[in-house]
Amino acid sequence: MRADARRNRDRILAAAEEVFARHGASASTEEVAAIAGVAIGTVFRHFPTKQDLLAAIVKELLARLTAEVAELASADPATALFDFVERVVEQAAEKRAVVELLAADGVRVGVADPLRGLADALGVLLSRAQQAGAVRAEIRLDEVLALLTATAQGALHGGWSEDLRRRALAVVFAGMRP
Amino acid sequence: MRADARRNRDRILAAAEEVFARHGASASTEEVAAIAGVAIGTVFRHFPTKQDLLAAIVKELLARLTAEVAELASADPATALFDFVERVVEQAAEKRAVVELLAADGVRVGVADPLRGLADALGVLLSRAQQAGAVRAEIRLDEVLALLTATAQGALHGGWSEDLRRRALAVVFAGMRP
Amino acid sequence: MRADARRNRDRILAAAEEVFARHGASASTEEVAAIAGVAIGTVFRHFPTKQDLLAAIVKELLARLTAEVAELASADPATALFDFVERVVEQAAEKRAVVELLAADGVRVGVADPLRGLADALGVLLSRAQQAGAVRAEIRLDEVLALLTATAQGALHGGWSEDLRRRALAVVFAGMRP
Amino acid sequence: MRADARRNRDRILAAAEEVFARHGASASTEEVAAIAGVAIGTVFRHFPTKQDLLAAIVKELLARLTAEVAELASADPATALFDFVERVVEQAAEKRAVVELLAADGVRVGVADPLRGLADALGVLLSRAQQAGAVRAEIRLDEVLALLTATAQGALHGGWSEDLRRRALAVVFAGMRP
DNA sequence: AATGAATGAGGCTTCATTCAT
DNA sequence: TATGAATGAAGCCTCATTCAT
Structure with missing residues (x-):
């Protein structure tokens, strides 16, 4: 995995932890993407499913x-x-x-x-x-x-x-x- | 409140208890209405919000x-x-x-x-x-x-x-x- | 079925016929809704699936x-x-x-x-x-x-x-x- | 065109023929790349558009x-x-x-x-x-x-x-x- | 020239809520 | 009051295409 991909993956995980911690598992994937600072597609590339x-x-x-x-x-x-x-x-x-x-x-x-x-x-x-x-x-x-x-x-x-x-x-x- | 309205209210509550007990709070209001045997509008008349x-x-x-x-x-x-x-x-x-x-x-x-x-x-x-x-x-x-x-x-x-x-x-x- | 529902159903079918005739089955449901002059939810109420x-x-x-x-x-x-x-x-x-x-x-x-x-x-x-x-x-x-x-x-x-x-x-x- | 480029082009074409034969024109370009054994970027380098x-x-x-x-x-x-x-x-x-x-x-x-x-x-x-x-x-x-x-x-x-x-x-x- | 990660528009579908009948 | 059709925002996911490495 490339360095930038790794970095994004980590940022997505961190964002997800934060978002799901605040709003529970029903929080939206879009919000995770927004907080991670990536496009929605990037989230789904790393994690094909919510x-x-x-x-x-x-x-x-x-x-x-x-x-x-x-x-x-x-x-x-x-x-x-x-x-x-x-x-x-x-x-x-x-x-x-x-x-x-x-x-x-x-x-x-x-x-x-x-x-x-x-x-x-x-x-x-x-x-x-x-x-x-x-x-x-x-x-x-x-x-x-x-x-x-x-x-x-x-x-x-x-x-x-x-x-x-x-x-x-x-x-x-x-x-x-x- | 009219007698039938009272009856509907009770049926809705019973249905809601059953539905939300089974599927949690994310169950749909529509299902509550269905099980209560009333139309969705009736549910919202009695309870303006989920x-x-x-x-x-x-x-x-x-x-x-x-x-x-x-x-x-x-x-x-x-x-x-x-x-x-x-x-x-x-x-x-x-x-x-x-x-x-x-x-x-x-x-x-x-x-x-x-x-x-x-x-x-x-x-x-x-x-x-x-x-x-x-x-x-x-x-x-x-x-x-x-x-x-x-x-x-x-x-x-x-x-x-x-x-x-x-x-x-x-x-x-x-x-x-x- | 109510009169307006019937009317909408027919308009949706007509719109669908037109849209799918032009662009094939891959045309979007949104376009059908637009041409039928209804909201997207109405299409799905009448036809739960594309x-x-x-x-x-x-x-x-x-x-x-x-x-x-x-x-x-x-x-x-x-x-x-x-x-x-x-x-x-x-x-x-x-x-x-x-x-x-x-x-x-x-x-x-x-x-x-x-x-x-x-x-x-x-x-x-x-x-x-x-x-x-x-x-x-x-x-x-x-x-x-x-x-x-x-x-x-x-x-x-x-x-x-x-x-x-x-x-x-x-x-x-x-x-x-x- | 370099020899390896030529080879890639051919492999992509072969893969495309197979994939599109199976799933029709709506098959994804990504699948073509996968079967051709190249990255998606390579497909688009040879064929700028689907x-x-x-x-x-x-x-x-x-x-x-x-x-x-x-x-x-x-x-x-x-x-x-x-x-x-x-x-x-x-x-x-x-x-x-x-x-x-x-x-x-x-x-x-x-x-x-x-x-x-x-x-x-x-x-x-x-x-x-x-x-x-x-x-x-x-x-x-x-x-x-x-x-x-x-x-x-x-x-x-x-x-x-x-x-x-x-x-x-x-x-x-x-x-x-x- | 190749790689593969990132982008983001667009598609399908659900559902709380409103409103005409 | 009750009905149930209509609305439309929002969610999840796909995929052609672009771009940094």
């Missing part, structure tokens, strides 16, 4: 999150999981569309694989937290994922204040502890 | 929920709150649009007042639960509301199984207990 | 042709078939899209039935011509149809002069006679 | 046909004309776009001259057939051309079976005989 564009930014975020999880693999097992969840929920507001899609259309948008990647990585954090006695043994990965996305969505759509977010998560974390 | 229609069904649901809470005022304080939350989350899947709107557009849609009504009623349940020693004292109403909507959304969009829903709520409830 | 619009004008022409054939059922058997073919080819130039679709997309456009109706009616003319000794016995209906559409297309696309058309058909007719 | 590309392949085919006619100049006068027509119609299906363009846009596409060349060559076959008594004297060249393109188009768009094609042409040939 779905493809959405999938691309979701994948990117998932990859970023998975990487963050990986970094935490060597952190304190007793806090790593909670730290990660906290961080994700904190950033949720920046990722309107991503959260929507993760929750609603994960499969349809075709990000099943990256999603599994993130889940696997999270699973490791969970196991370690349980072995460290920081999380009850009977709690399973799907509950963690479910509560993660639920609170992320809540924080996002509900416009939670920082304080509210902290207290809500505190409840959830307390519920996970022995 | 937003108005959405607000109406949200209000209706909020009123219903508030009534349910009121009934629980005389139930066992130690379980009433948990029972109510359980029930709401359980029904979330049936109210796609309502959950969406409550979470996302609550203000814009203009249901602030009915929402406050529900919150107040819930506040009573919370106080009683705390006095009964079933919920930690430092937990505040906004956290409960936040976790309520978050899990409702999660259950809705995430397509949680009954089992997963139960386990996720169990975590939250455990976090609320002393 | 294909539907095309199918409608093809069906209409087929019906017209079938009616013409029926009228000829009592005419001189020795000349009725030739007269009809002559007439169709003569009118071909006015029906660009129709001829295109008849020839190319008959099935896809969903006019199989009306087409069969015309074929059946033509079959009667052919039998009678053969019984009257005006057409060789071994000639079958599909050849007649094939030569009919071929010459109609030829006349249409080739821009045949009246004289050329007459001479070309004279050859074909001579080939059909005993 | 029309030019179409004209080029039509010209090529016409030249090929004219050459075939020339070869038949020394064949049996009584059958050469019929043989040629038969062959052209037979091949029609392989030349979707060519037939379309010959018939529809001959002039616009700017292939008047090569077309005249073919016509002249055909004229020779016709004269000889008439002198041999195989074709009626009053039949003129334009009728032959008209019937040739008409049946070619018919065979192409109508999807005639081999049998139908033979019978339809038999009728036409019978009509040309004394």
Whole structure:
């Protein structure tokens, strides 16, 4: 791929992230193009379908999150999981569309694989937290994922204040502890 | 309002609830009209805007929920709150649009007042639960509301199984207990 | 259907016939709307798809042709078939899209039935011509149809002069006679 | 022109013939480029316009046909004309776009001259057939051309079976005989 | 001369809303 | 009041053509 193409691709992705974050997945492709400063055709050359564009930014975020999880693999097992969840929920507001899609259309948008990647990585954090006695043994990965996305969505759509977010998560974390 | 107009209004609301529950708030007004068995013009005569229609069904649901809470005022304080939350989350899947709107557009849609009504009623349940020693004292109403909507959304969009829903709520409830 | 709707439907069909006759089936629906003097949405209300619009004008022409054939059922058997073919080819130039679709997309456009109706009616003319000794016995209906559409297309696309058309058909007719 | 340019030009022409034969003149230039194994820019360098590309392949085919006619100049006068027509119609299906363009846009596409060349060559076959008594004297060249393109188009768009094609042409040939 | 990315007009279709009947 | 036809802005996408690399 040529340098200018790469640059445009990146600008489109950035614009899409911004636009979809503001208006949700129903925002128009034209607006993405406008903000990216390219013609509409350019967007469709890089992402032949609106779905493809959405999938691309979701994948990117998932990859970023998975990487963050990986970094935490060597952190304190007793806090790593909670730290990660906290961080994700904190950033949720920046990722309107991503959260929507993760929750609603994960499969349809075709990000099943990256999603599994993130889940696997999270699973490791969970196991370690349980072995460290920081999380009850009977709690399973799907509950963690479910509560993660639920609170992320809540924080996002509900416009939670920082304080509210902290207290809500505190409840959830307390519920996970022995 | 004439009797037939009243009847039409009700049929439209019922149809809207059904349609928006199935396809979310992006479902078309035309489909609502079709299912209500009226012409599209009639829908717009009763609800000059799609937003108005959405607000109406949200209000209706909020009123219903508030009534349910009121009934629980005389139930066992130690379980009433948990029972109510359980029930709401359980029904979330049936109210796609309502959950969406409550979470996302609550203000814009203009249901602030009915929402406050529900919150107040819930506040009573919370106080009683705390006095009964079933919920930690430092937990505040906004956290409960936040976790309520978050899990409702999660259950809705995430397509949680009954089992997963139960386990996720169990975590939250455990976090609320002393 | 209301009177104004009927009127619009007819105007759209007339406009479509004109537009598609001039520019072929690839002409734009917008142009049809413009010439019909209605908004684009009105075209799509009456014909939800461009294909539907095309199918409608093809069906209409087929019906017209079938009616013409029926009228000829009592005419001189020795000349009725030739007269009809002559007439169709003569009118071909006015029906660009129709001829295109008849020839190319008959099935896809969903006019199989009306087409069969015309074929059946033509079959009667052919039998009678053969019984009257005006057409060789071994000639079958599909050849007649094939030569009919071929010459109609030829006349249409080739821009045949009246004289050329007459001479070309004279050859074909001579080939059909005993 | 450099050798590689020449090679590219030929590959583009071959690809265009194939693509337009399959999908008609509305096939995309991009597909031509893909099959030719060159970039889209290269196609437009050689043929500044889609029309030019179409004209080029039509010209090529016409030249090929004219050459075939020339070869038949020394064949049996009584059958050469019929043989040629038969062959052209037979091949029609392989030349979707060519037939379309010959018939529809001959002039616009700017292939008047090569077309005249073919016509002249055909004229020779016709004269000889008439002198041999195989074709009626009053039949003129334009009728032959008209019937040739008409049946070619018919065979192409109508999807005639081999049998139908033979019978339809038999009728036409019978009509040309004394 | 080749490449392939960028452009942007134009096509089809949907749908909230208005308005004549 | 109800009906349902009409409106037209807006969305997604395609593709001939241009232009920087």
